[in-house]
Amino acid sequence: MKALSLKDMWRDEELRQVFAACLTLSLATGVFAVSFGVTAVGAGASVAQTCVMSLTVFTGASLFSAVSVIGAGGSAVSAFGGAALLAARNAVYGLAMAPHLKGRLATRLVAAQVTIDESTAMAAAQTDEDHRRAAFWITGLSIYLFWNIGTLIGAILGSAIDPKTYGLDAAFPAAFVAMVWPLLRDRRSALAAAIGATMCLALIPFTPVGVPILCAVLGVAVGIPSPGDTEPQAAAQ
Amino acid sequence: MSWGFVLALALTAYGFKVLGLVLVGDRQLPAVLDRCLALIPAALIAALVVKDTFSIGQHLQLDARAAGVGAAVIAAWRKAPLIAVIVIGAGVTAAIRAAR
Numbered sequence: 001m002k003a004l005s006l007k008d009m010w011r012d013e014e015l016r017q018v019f020a021a022c023l024t025l026s027l028a029t030g031v032f033a034v035s036f037g038v039t040a041v042g043a044g045a046s047v048a049q050t051c052v053m054s055l056t057v058f059t060g061a062s063l064f065s066a067v068s069v070i071g072a073g074g075s076a077v078s079a080f081g082g083a084a085l086l087a088a089r090n091a092v093y094g095l096a097m098a099p100h101l102k103g104r105l106a107t108r109l110v111a112a113q114v115t116i117d118e119s120t121a122m123a124a125a126q127t128d129e130d131h132r133r134a135a136f137w138i139t140g141l142s143i144y145l146f147w148n149i150g151t152l153i154g155a156i157l158g159s160a161i162d163p164k165t166y167g168l169d170a171a172f173p174a175a176f177v178a179m180v181w182p183l184l185r186d187r188r189s190a191l192a193a194a195i196g197a198t199m200c201l202a203l204i205p206f207t208p209v210g211v212p213i214l215c216a217v218l219g220v221a222v223g224i225p226s227p228g229d230t231e232p233q234a235a236a237q
Numbered sequence: 238m239s240w241g242f243v244l245a246l247a248l249t250a251y252g253f254k255v256l257g258l259v260l261v262g263d264r265q266l267p268a269v270l271d272r273c274l275a276l277i278p279a280a281l282i283a284a285l286v287v288k289d290t291f292s293i294g295q296h297l298q299l300d301a302r303a304a305g306v307g308a309a310v311i312a313a314w315r316k317a318p319l320i321a322v323i324v325i326g327a328g329v330t331a332a333i334r335a336a337r
Contacts, residue, residue, distance in 0.1 A: 097258065108259070112259075167305055175319065192280040
C-alpha cells in the first residue's frame with residue numbers, strides 16, 4: 001500500500017477539493033455537535049458521559065436519537081433500540097469499504113471507528129484507490145475531530161445556535177448529491193441509486209427511523225447478473 | 238443516564254462498524270459479491286439524500302431543504318466543485334428560511 005504524504009495530498013488537485021469540502025462539512029458537523037452536547041446534558045448526562053459517548057459512539061444520528069428519547073422521558077431500552085437501528089448502516093458501509101482498506105488489522109480497527117456516511121461517500125466519489133483511501137481518512141478523521149470538539153463546547157456552554165438558521169441541515173444532503181453524482185455515469189450504479197432512493201422514500205412513513213436506509217441496500221441486487229449476461233457475444237468469448 | 242447505557246451503546250456502535258470491515262477483511266470474494274459491494278455507496282448515498290431532504294423522523298416533509306438540495310443538484314450537474322455544491326445547498330436553504 002502506497003501512502004501519500006501530506007504534502008503530496010495538498011499538491012493533488014482532486015484531494016484539495018476533498019480537503020476544502022471536508023473543512024466545510026466538519027464545521028457544519030461541529031455546529032451540530034455543539035447542539036448534541038447541549039441536548040445530552042439537558043437529558044441528564046454528565047459532561048464526562050456526553051464526551052465519552054461522543055468519542056466512542058461517533059455516529060451522529062444514533063447519538064441524537066438516544067439523547068432525544070431519554071430527554072423526552074423515554075426508557076433506556078427504547079433509546080438504545082432506536083440508536084442501534086441507526087448505527088446498523090455503518091456495518092453496510094464497512095462491507096463496502098473493506099476491499100479498499102486491506103492491510104494491518106490495527107489500521108482496520110481504527111478505520112472502523114471512522115466508517116460513517118461522510119467518509120464512505122467521499123471515498124466512493126474518488127476515481128482511484130490511492131485517492132479513495134486518502135479521502136476516507138481525511139474525511140473520517142476531520143469529522144471525528146470537529147464532532148468531539150463541538151460536543152465538549154456544547155456540554156460545557158449549555159447553549160447552541162440552531163444549525164437550521166444557516167441551512168446546515170441541507171449541507172449534508174447537498175454534499176451527498178455531489179459525491180454520488182460521478183457514480184451515476186455507470187448504468188448499474190444509477191439503477192442501484194434509483195432503487196435505493198425509492199425504497200427509502202417509500203418506507204420512511206411506515207418503518208422505524210434507520211430502517212429505510214438499511215433497506216435501500218437491496219438496490220445492490222442489480223449487481224447480481226454478470227455483465228456478460230446481457231451481452232451474449234461477450235459471454236461467448 | 239447510566240454509564241452502563243453509554244458502554245452498551247459504544248460497544249454496539251463499534252461492533253456494527255467492525256462487523257463490516259472484519260467480515261470481509263482480506264478475503265477474496267466471489268465476483269458477484271464484489272459487484273454488489275461496489276454498488277453499496279450508490280444505493281445508500283442516494284437513499285441518504287432523499288431521507289435528509291424530504292423527511293423529519295418518520296414524516297415526509299417538503300420544505301426549504303428541497304430547494305437547497307435542488308440547487309445542489311444543478312450545481313453538481315454543472316460540475317461545480319464539491320465545496321461550492323455544499324455552500325449552495327446550505328445557502329439556498331437558509332435564504333428561503335430567512336425570507337419567510
